[in-house]
Amino acid sequence: MIEIQDIRKEFDGKEVLSGVTQTIRKGEIFAIIGPSGQGKTTLLRILNLLEIPTSGTILFEGTPIQASPDSNLFRRRMGMVFQSTVAFRDTVFNNIALGLRYRGHSKKEIHELVMKKLDEIGLSGYENRRALTLSGGEKQRVSLARVMVTGPDLLILDEPTANLDPVSTNVIEDLIRHYNREFGTTVIMSTHDLIQGQRLADRVAVMMEGRFIQSGTIFDVFLHPSSKKVASFIGIGNIITGRVVRNEDGMSVISVKGVEIYSIDTIPPGTPVTLAIRPEEITLHIVPEEKTSARNVIAGTIESVRLFGIISLISVMSGDLKLSVQVTWQSIRELDLKPGIPVTISFKAPSVHIMPGESTHACY
Amino acid sequence: MNDLLTGIETAFLLIQTADPEVIDITIRTLQITFSSVLISVMVAIPLGAAISFREFRGKKTAISIIQTLYALPTVVVGLLCFMLLSRSGPLGDLGWMFTPNGMIFGQTILIIPIMTGLTISALQAIDPIITDTIRSLGASRFQFLKSHLREARFAIMAAIIVGFSRAISEVGTAIMIGGNIKGHTRVLTTAISLQTSMGNFNLSLALGIILLVIALIINLFMGFVQNR
Amino acid sequence: MISKSAIGIITLVLGAMLFCGAVSAAESGLPEHSADRLLIGTTTSLDATKLLDLLTEKFETENNVDVQWVAVGTGQALEYGRNCDVDIVMVHDRVAEDAFIDGGYGLDRRIFGYNYFLLVGPESDPAQVSGLNATAAFAAIDTIGADDETVIFVSRGDNSGTHSREKLLWKNGGYDYAAINISPWYREAGAGMGQTLTMAEELQAYTLSDSSTWGAYESDLTLVPLVENDDAFLNIYAVIRINPDTCQDVNTEMAKKWENFMISPEVQDIIATYGIEEKGTAYFNPALGNEEFIGVTIDETTDPVV
Numbered sequence: 001m002i003e004i005q006d007i008r009k010e011f012d013g014k015e016v017l018s019g020v021t022q023t024i025r026k027g028e029i030f031a032i033i034g035p036s037g038q039g040k041t042t043l044l045r046i047l048n049l050l051e052i053p054t055s056g057t058i059l060f061e062g063t064p065i066q067a068s069p070d071s072n073l074f075r076r077r078m079g080m081v082f083q084s085t086v087a088f089r090d091t092v093f094n095n096i097a098l099g100l101r102y103r104g105h106s107k108k109e110i111h112e113l114v115m116k117k118l119d120e121i122g123l124s125g126y127e128n129r130r131a132l133t134l135s136g137g138e139k140q141r142v143s144l145a146r147v148m149v150t151g152p153d154l155l156i157l158d159e160p161t162a163n164l165d166p167v168s169t170n171v172i173e174d175l176i177r178h179y180n181r182e183f184g185t186t187v188i189m190s191t192h193d194l195i196q197g198q199r200l201a202d203r204v205a206v207m208m209e210g211r212f213i214q215s216g217t218i219f220d221v222f223l224h225p226s227s228k229k230v231a232s233f234i235g236i237g238n239i240i241t242g243r244v245v246r247n248e249d250g251m252s253v254i255s256v257k258g259v260e261i262y263s264i265d266t267i268p269p270g271t272p273v274t275l276a277i278r279p280e281e282i283t284l285h286i287v288p289e290e291k292t293s294a295r296n297v298i299a300g301t302i303e304s305v306r307l308f309g310i311i312s313l314i315s316v317m318s319g320d321l322k323l324s325v326q327v328t329w330q331s332i333r334e335l336d337l338k339p340g341i342p343v344t345i346s347f348k349a350p351s352v353h354i355m356p357g358e359s360t361h362a363c364y
Numbered sequence: 365m366n367d368l369l370t371g372i373e374t375a376f377l378l379i380q381t382a383d384p385e386v387i388d389i390t391i392r393t394l395q396i397t398f399s400s401v402l403i404s405v406m407v408a409i410p411l412g413a414a415i416s417f418r419e420f421r422g423k424k425t426a427i428s429i430i431q432t433l434y435a436l437p438t439v440v441v442g443l444l445c446f447m448l449l450s451r452s453g454p455l456g457d458l459g460w461m462f463t464p465n466g467m468i469f470g471q472t473i474l475i476i477p478i479m480t481g482l483t484i485s486a487l488q489a490i491d492p493i494i495t496d497t498i499r500s501l502g503a504s505r506f507q508f509l510k511s512h513l514r515e516a517r518f519a520i521m522a523a524i525i526v527g528f529s530r531a532i533s534e535v536g537t538a539i540m541i542g543g544n545i546k547g548h549t550r551v552l553t554t555a556i557s558l559q560t561s562m563g564n565f566n567l568s569l570a571l572g573i574i575l576l577v578i579a580l581i582i583n584l585f586m587g588f589v590q591n592r
Numbered sequence: 593m594i595s596k597s598a599i600g601i602i603t604l605v606l607g608a609m610l611f612c613g614a615v616s617a618a619e620s621g622l623p624e625h626s627a628d629r630l631l632i633g634t635t636t637s638l639d640a641t642k643l644l645d646l647l648t649e650k651f652e653t654e655n656n657v658d659v660q661w662v663a664v665g666t667g668q669a670l671e672y673g674r675n676c677d678v679d680i681v682m683v684h685d686r687v688a689e690d691a692f693i694d695g696g697y698g699l700d701r702r703i704f705g706y707n708y709f710l711l712v713g714p715e716s717d718p719a720q721v722s723g724l725n726a727t728a729a730f731a732a733i734d735t736i737g738a739d740d741e742t743v744i745f746v747s748r749g750d751n752s753g754t755h756s757r758e759k760l761l762w763k764n765g766g767y768d769y770a771a772i773n774i775s776p777w778y779r780e781a782g783a784g785m786g787q788t789l790t791m792a793e794e795l796q797a798y799t800l801s802d803s804s805t806w807g808a809y810e811s812d813l814t815l816v817p818l819v820e821n822d823d824a825f826l827n828i829y830a831v832i833r834i835n836p837d838t839c840q841d842v843n844t845e846m847a848k849k850w851e852n853f854m855i856s857p858e859v860q861d862i863i864a865t866y867g868i869e870e871k872g873t874a875y876f877n878p879a880l881g882n883e884e885f886i887g888v889t890i891d892e893t894t895d896p897v898v
Contacts, residue, residue: 045496048500049500050496050499050500072502072503072504075499075500075501075502076501076502078500079500079501080496080497080500082493082496082497084493086493086494086497088494088511088514088515089514089515089517089518090514098498098501098511099501099502101507102501102502102503102504102507103502143497146497146501147501150501450675450676450677451675451676451677451839451841452674452675452676452677453675456676459841461677462631462660462662462677543660543662544662544663545660545661545662546645547660548660561783561784561786561787561790562640562786562787562790562809563786563789563790563793563809563812
């Protein structure tokens with residue numbers, strides 16, 4: 001439905017978007033994830049015709065639209081919800097009705113549609129309240145209603161829940177899902193919270209430094225991050241570099257800071273590699289003789305224990321190599337895990353994820 | 365202090381007895397001020413919107429100039445209009461010298477900069493995200509303008525109130541263009557000026573109080589409209 | 593979508609329009625220099641006595657016209673005449689009038705009245721001018737004022753007829769006006785006669801006033817007349833109509849009628865008695881019958897304007 005072709009955007013000589021290309025299918029929820037300041041907002045604004053790209057094309061159902069920003073023909077088929085809440089100095093009713101008024105609906109129609117929307121967003125009875133007095137979450141619901149009441153084909157959201165509390169975030173996410181399912185609205189949204197991307201999106205793209213550096217389903221990205229940058233954004237810990245020393249039994253043995261790690265990828269010896277291991281795929285053993293089928297078994301000492309709610313990360317040092325292991329809080333208490341305790345960690349060879357084409361290259 | 369009390373007393377007396385001359389100059393004051401405010405609104409608000417929403421070279425300079433004109437002394441405006449409206453001047457054929465129309469002309473010129481400038485301030489104070497939303501919803505040019513004016517209506521109303529206040533209180537232009545002719549171009553401010561120069565201070569005070577009372581009533585009404 | 597604020601604004605606009613409509617209605621009898629309006633440029637001294645109010649009321653009932661006047665200094669009145677902003681001027685400065693007429697701006701000067709200037713000042717009279725003649729009095733102010741701080745003279749300073757006479761008196765006394773102007777005891781007010789008298793009252797100063805304004809203000813002031821009835825104080829009022837050749841739109845018909853009105857025996861009578869009831873003496877003296885005394889020709893006081 002939307003085709004983004006090599007969009008570039010420069011502001012004051014600085015390149016904010018350096019060639020974005022993607023196709024978004026009708027009816028899907030597409031999430032752009034990535035750290036702030038990487039161009040997500042700019043891209044979305046270009047899509048919503050609020051900015052003109054320096055070069056590149058946007059096709060909306062086959063028609064180029066990027067150069068005709070004031071063409072209400074296309075503007076009226078999309079809607080955008082921004083990160084900061086938008087509330088006009090007016091009643092909630094009038095806030096939601098604005099787009100309908102622009103389109104010239106009758107007073108009766110407007111009343112019907114707006115009241116219905118108020119009901120959908122759970123703000124029935126709020127129609128005469130002044131919009132500026134609402135809470136952040138409520139205002140964002142109103143913003144969503146303001147857009148959806150006009151029945152757009154495309155809904156664009158720029159980090160819509162970034163400033164909201166968890167309860168409001170849930171409400172908004174539910175609404176997005178609802179509108180996508182009920183009306184088949186195509187959704188393009190950006191978020192810096194990849195778990196949100198996981199919850200909502202059919203497909204995602206990771207945006208860094210003005211381009212999509214990986215796109216696919218959320219699992220593609222999670223399980224197979226295509227680069228160190230993506231990996232570190234996703235929050236895989238344990239990104240380490242080393243060199244393949246030999247091949248053995250169809251596996252590659254990589255030496256990382258003197259420690260040998262087995263990986264299932266076959267890579268010629270001598271190749272420098274960067275690899276990542278998920279903390280949740282490493283198991284911690286207090287008792288060294290515990291049997292394990294894992295190929296990689298490394299002895300070390302607990303260096304630090306960091307609590308993150310019910311899951312915690314324990315850093316284990318083995319010589320110069322530091323690896324993070326995910327352990328439940330309960331285990332930490334039961335086993336009284338503290339820095340200094342000698343432990344063994346184990347992980348399977350398939351858990352060692354090698355990232356292609358890196359380690360000696362300078363960055364992008 | 366004595367004069368002040370006598371002044372207040374006189375004011376009440378004049379109002380109570382509905383002194384015809386006072387009524388005459390009061391009505392004329394309101395006619396002229398309302399007229400100039402009305403005309404200014406029709407010029408200043410569209411002008412302010414045009415300047416505010418367009419990007420053009422020298423925009424900052426234009427806004428600076430407008431704001432500098434806030435300080436235009438009324439006598440200077442009076443002098444300029446005098447040169448324009450005098451029979452021997454370029455607009456002499458209008459025959460507006462020493463008439464209320466001439467005074468309306470002068471007052472309008474006086475308050476247009478203020479109203480325009482404050483309209484621009486009002487519009488520029490709108491969060492850009494509101495503008496984005498208006499555009500994003502597909503507003504036409506007219507809808508765009510209307511929505512912005514509506515969003516800034518509080519501050520724009522304030523601009524109108526300021527314009528009205530400056531118009532009703534000015535003397536310099538009214539005297540130079542109107543000539544303070546009894547029954548024809550005399551207004552509250554010029555009458556106050558005359559009475560003061562004649563040494564009738566308590567009468568001047570009384571007229572001054574009446575002017576303030578009127579301004580208060582108008583402002584209360586405008587405030588009421590503003591807050592709805 | 594008529595919001596409440598829209599209603600408010602509409603009300604305001606309608607209200608304003610109502611008023612504007614009232615303006616037009618009220619002013620309907622008042623287009624520019626049409627045959628319906630006669631605009632006089634005159635001096636504050638004529639205005640202050642309210643003589644014009646009386647005379648214009650009479651004239652208006654006899655002729656279907658609206659007579660208005662702007663009261664400013666002689667200088668400004670003549671300037672209005674030059675700019676064609678008035679139909680006729682009534683002033684009292686022979687020298688300026690001559691220049692005006694010679695310049696082709698005015699026609700048919702007629703003299704209609706006279707009074708005197710007088711020197712008024714504080715009762716204490718620090719410059720001791722009481723009893724002196726005009727020239728000597730001025731000299732005394734300068735001499736004694738040089739040493740005595742309480743001696744102050746307030747001048748009109750506004751190119752009015754009174755101001756011109758004051759300057760003439762200094763000149764006649766052999767003084768250089770520029771030097772007088774910067775003397776420490778000299779205060780240039782730049783104002784009308786009434787305001788100048790008020791200032792003189794506040795400062796307890798001397799000032800030259802015309803007798804009509806003085807008559808109107810006298811009772812409110814503590815100042816007293818100190819030098820009067822000097823030939824040098826004679827103050828002659830003239831009416832001059834604006835030349836239609838220099839000003840196309842001037843209301844010539846009414847201007848002529850007004851001039852004839854002013855020199856008519858009836859009006860001269862009114863002038864002779866105006867103020868007697870209130871003040872005991874008339875504010876002005878009629879020109880008719882006193883031509884020789886004031887040094888003008890019979891023609892100037894009686895010749896009808898055609």
